[in-house]
Amino acid sequence: xxxxxxxxxxxxxxxxxxxxxxxxxxxxxxxxxxxxxxxxxxxxxxxxxxxxxxxxxxxxxxxxxxxxxxxxxxxxxxxxxxxxxxxxxxxxxxxxxxxxxxxxxxxxxxxxxxxxxxxxxxxxxxxxxxxxxxxxxxxxxxxxxxxxxxxxxxxxxxxxxxxxxxx
Amino acid sequence: xxxxxxxxxxxxxxxxxxxxxxxxxxxxxxxxxxxxxxxxxxxxxxxxxxxxxxxxxxxxxxxxxxxxxxxxxxxxxxxxxxxxxxxxxxxxxxxxxxxxxxxxxxxxxxxxxxxxxxxxxxxxxxxxxxx
Numbered sequence: 001x002x003x004x005x006x007x008x009x010x011x012x013x014x015x016x017x018x019x020x021x022x023x024x025x026x027x028x029x030x031x032x033x034x035x036x037x038x039x040x041x042x043x044x045x046x047x048x049x050x051x052x053x054x055x056x057x058x059x060x061x062x063x064x065x066x067x068x069x070x071x072x073x074x075x076x077x078x079x080x081x082x083x084x085x086x087x088x089x090x091x092x093x094x095x096x097x098x099x100x101x102x103x104x105x106x107x108x109x110x111x112x113x114x115x116x117x118x119x120x121x122x123x124x125x126x127x128x129x130x131x132x133x134x135x136x137x138x139x140x141x142x143x144x145x146x147x148x149x150x151x152x153x154x155x156x157x158x159x160x161x162x163x164x165x166x167x
Numbered sequence: 168x169x170x171x172x173x174x175x176x177x178x179x180x181x182x183x184x185x186x187x188x189x190x191x192x193x194x195x196x197x198x199x200x201x202x203x204x205x206x207x208x209x210x211x212x213x214x215x216x217x218x219x220x221x222x223x224x225x226x227x228x229x230x231x232x233x234x235x236x237x238x239x240x241x242x243x244x245x246x247x248x249x250x251x252x253x254x255x256x257x258x259x260x261x262x263x264x265x266x267x268x269x270x271x272x273x274x275x276x277x278x279x280x281x282x283x284x285x286x287x288x289x290x291x292x293x294x295x296x297x298x
Contacts, residue, residue: 017209024210032212052174059178059273066170066247070221074204076211099211125173131261132253133196133217145204145214147221151249153171 018078025076029102036105043112047122047157054124054155061156062120068151069110070131073103075144083144100146104128107150115154126152168233169243169270176243176270183269185239190231194224195258224261225249232263241267 047055054064075083079095086093108126115123131147169176200216207214236244247265254260 021209021211025212028210028212054173054175054177057177063169064171064173064176066172068225068249070218070225072214072217072221074208074211074214077209079211125171127172127249129249129251131221131251131259133221133259145208145217147217149221149225149249149251151172151247153173155177 018081021077025078032102036109039109039113043109043116045121046112046116048112048126049124050126052125055122056158058156058158064153064155065118066151067111067114067154068149069107069114070147070149071103071106072145072147073099075099080144103146103148107148111150111152118154120154120156122157123152123154126150168236170233170247171245172247174246176245178273179270180273181268182271185241185267185269187264188232188235188244188267189262189264190228191260191262192224192227193254193258193260194220196220224259228261228263232265236267239267242270243268
């Protein structure tokens with residue numbers, strides 16, 4: 001009886017968690033990527049740069065303003081487990097890269113959407129920052145999560161702003 | 168109040184710098200959120216509790232900075248930067264700072280392009296009326 005209990009606690013439950021995390025995590029990531037793709041289409045015309053200045057601004061049309069967005073994504077149990085395994089041998093941890101990438105995309109997209117909603121067609125001086133909420137990055141036992149903050153200045157630009165960059 | 172993170176503002180010139188204004192907020196999350204997040208983290212995805220925490224912190228910090236700027240009688244806060252730090256395990260700090268300035272609008276009479284996409288020709292010496 002006690003053997004069965006031990007078997008359940010130390011083997012079946014963690015394995016079940018990993019399986020749930022694998023399928024659940026995959027579904028969530030795929031869904032998010034699809035939604036990102038669809039939302040990207042709507043704001044694709046916005047010129048987004050990390051330059052410090054403005055490209056062909058139209059001061060009369062609108063007043064520039066700051067837009068910020070933040071997002072926290074959790075790294076699922078399965079990928080966290082893979083990451084820990086990878087940590088033994090070292091090397092590239094792809095599952096973490098993908099989550100970070102997704103978080104950055106989401107944050108940038110939110111900034112673009114805010115600028116679009118304010119009637120602007122360009123964002124300049126975009127900055128991305130990694131936020132460590134409550135020192136989670138240093139907590140070895142907890143599953144990892146990433147928080148990304150993006151901010152930039154939205155403004156109105158002339159239509160051919162992209163041409164102005166290339167010359 | 169105009170708030171931007173660029174060094175200049177099209178259509179305006181800075182006539183007076185009023186110094187640095189800042190706002191900081193240290194926020195902690197309650198344990199309920201922590202527990203809910205750890206469950207959500209099994210499958211990953213967005214942890215809304217933490218996103219909200221940060222959004223609220225950013226709003227509070229920004230409004231403090233803007234209040235300071237208003238006290239100084241500024242028209243805009245420029246070159247705004249955000250900075251965060253994890254002080255202890257229970258709290259996150261969000262710090263926002265920028266330069267408060269007074270602005271004056273420039274009367275712009277730059278030539279507008281006649282054809283969309285083609286910049287207007289630069290004024291040359293030939294166009295200067297002689298004698």
